[in-house]
Amino acid sequence: MAWICSTWQIERRYRPQTLVTDVRAVNPRLRLQLEINDAMAPDANVLVRRVVVHNLAANEREVRLFWHLDLDIVEQPFATTALYHPDTRTILIYKGHVWFLLGGYSEGEPLGLAQFTTGFRGSYRDAEDGWLNGQAVATGNVDAVGGINCQVPGRGSHTIYYWLLVAPGMEEAIAAHRQVAFRRPERLLDDAAVTMQGWLTAHAVDYQRLPAKLARLYEVSLLVIRSAIGHEGAIIASPDSTIERPSRDTYQYAWPRDGALVAHALDVAGHTEESHRFFRFCAEALSGSVPWLWQKYNPDGSRGSTWHAMFNPQLRAPQMQTQEDETALVIWALAEHAHYCPDGCVERLYTNWARNVADWLATYRRRDGLPRPSFNLWEESYGIWTFTTAAVVAGLNGAAAMAHAYGPEEEESRFRQAAQAIQEATASKLYDEKARRFITGLRIDEQGEHPVSDVDASLFGLWALGGFAPNDPRIVGTMQAIERELWVPTPIGGVARYPNDRYYQRDPALPGNPWIITTLWLAEWYLALGQLPRALELLNWVADRALPSGILPEQVDPHTGEPVSVSPLTWSHSAYALTIHQYLRVGRAAQQA
Structure with a gap:
């Protein structure tokens, strides 16, 4: 008995032009080699696994493979049920409307798991003698183990399949399981590979100049x-x-x-369809109460966890819970997106939400032209940051380009003027003449503003986002300092x-x-x-x-x-x-x- 861990010699790769895993695991003591291929089905919530068992010994042997499931459903380990389903010979683990099903079979044998057990966390120990005790149900903080047995000839091989799927209920999970069996798991693996290769090669790249x-x-x-x-x-x-x-x-x-x-x-x-979905996600995620995007979101668009405080203990005052570069970069990227996607694909996104966000970028400024304080690119410090100014300039110039394309004309002028004012303030207030490079930004505390003179790799944004030419002496000095000091x-x-x-x-x-x-x-x-x-x-x-x-x-x-x-x-x-x-x-x- 040996769980696949440090006692195995493991090589992990992907099959060419796919994310179908190509794993080799060898255990010299057991004289076994496993070839493992995993992939998500291209059109279903099913993870399929194929294991080819190679017997490196001369005699025929029975090999038993176990898959241990320890799931934190909806990010919590509690109030979970694991149970064996005898009609399908599968294991179900569920909480509320989230149901997982573990199924599989040994090639040439009937569909279904050969062994099973459920229990409180730690039931994997039951597998270590090669047999599972068959506990049929457990609830609370639980896990489960499914097993498949196979006879492998000497110097020969045998193939088994497992799959793990998720569905909103038991009936749906059982139906999906039967679909996997009907379509055959090996076909699902092939379909996954073909789908990935087709997506990848839809926009061919000439690799002749590349190693x-x-x-x-x-x-x-x-x-x-x-x-x-x-x-x-x-x-x-x-x-x-x-x-x-x-x-x-x-x-x-x-x-x-x-x-x-x-x-x-x-x-x-060339993959504009996927990027367009992201911009629609941002439009949906934007809260009606604020004109900026929050630090991060859950995949469903709800607001994610944050370490950005609403109160600054050093200033003993409230502070804006914003990281302005996040919002500005989305507007910049949306404007760039317009160059790659079909005509008019950006117009609705701009008129429905991006113009309002750009209006906030244009007005969230101090009298000296710099943006007001926010958290920096690395999400660690509150102040006025050079990368943020570069991102805001890029976002406003992008918004101006979209206003030029979609109107109204006065918005283009206003966004251009705001971008120019921030650009000039960046050059005059965030450039260190003595060091001949830009500084990282201005840190703010109860005693006022303090230049952050340490070089920061994020200063690359000054030229990469279009604010300065890459051969501008100020940029050359900055990038040379990054390479020299970092x-x-x-x-x-x-x-x-x-x-x-x-x-x-x-x-x-x-x-x-x-x-x-x-x-x-x-x-x-x-x-x-x-x-x-x-x-x-x-x-x-x-x-x-x-x-x-x-x-x-x-x-x-x-x-x-x-x-x-x-x-x-x-x-x-x-x-x-x-x-x-x-x-x-x-x-x-x-x-x-």
Whole structure:
């Protein structure tokens, strides 16, 4: 008996051009090898798993496989019921209107589980002697185990299938189970692969200038992005739940900031239908009580958890619970979306809600032209931030472009003037002549405003969002400072966010952990300058940080390169996909020249 964990030698990959898993697990002690393929059915809420059991011994053996289910339905482990359904030989686990069903069979055998048990959490222990005691029902804080037996010839193999589905009731779950059996799980796996390949190749990319590993990572990145988009358009930051225990929360929310940047990458890649759904999601999520978007949302559009306070203890006063860059980036991305989608696709979105949001961006300013205080890009500090000013300028210029296309004319002028005023204030108040670079922003406390002089990787937004030219001496000085001061001085390398970044900090002597997105921002700048070799070095750095499956994390350990925080991070994959397109575009231009 051996649960699939550290005692197995495991290789995790995806089948080419799909997110169908291709896992190899070998246990030398048991003399077994498992080939595992998982995928979500393309048109149903069903996770299908195929396991090919290879017997590495010479003699025929009986092999028993168990699947342990420990589900926190609606994010809570309590008041849950697990029960065995004898007619279908399946296990049902439910709470309210959420019903999970575990089914399966051994190839050549009748449909259904060969063994089962339910119980209070810890029933997986029952499997460790190879037999399940068959407890038919449990309620409360429960789990369950289903088992399938198979005879595997010496030096031979045998295939089994499991599936886990979710439905709003028992009858619907049983009906869906019978549909899986009727359609055959192997066909569902094939359908999933074909659907993904068709979506991916609908907008072909010429990979001739790309090393093979970069091309493969681009394909995985687009598929990871696609998998993060809900039916209603929410773009989830990460499906990873491994951080839930230490933090008591996850990244399974839709941040407007992340979503805007992901949607833009989708547009550039040609997948405008998915990005359009995101903008509709934002329109629906916008609260009637405030003209801005909140920090993050649940996939259903309700407001997500937040650490943005409504009261500032340092100022001893209320503060606006807004992160203005999140709202501004959505307006900017919507204006960019208009260049990629069919004529008129943005007009209704603009007239129904984006113009009102842009009006707030234009008026939420101080007398000196800078935006009023809000939380920064990293969601940590309250003040006036240079990246935020760049995002607001981009959002207002985007709104002006949409007003020019859809009217009225006076709105275009007003948005342009507001953007110009903020741009001028940014250049005069957030640029350090002595250091010859922009500062991170202005921190506000009871004693007034204080320049935040430490360099921050987010300053790339000054040029990336169109406010300044990438070769402007002020930008050159800023980007050089980012590379000089934030490049992690270890063999791993990469760009940290800012000095003394304590989020998942691994080494206090370093500026911080290297992040995927910040390193790609540096690559984007080199591409904007036409410096392809350095950009390619940075793209290869990112590819080397990916897991064998092609999954990109948020950040990596500065000494080992191992993933830190969540994996995958949708934002990391979108930044990579966007940078690849820029690399190919710059490469084509250089070749033509």
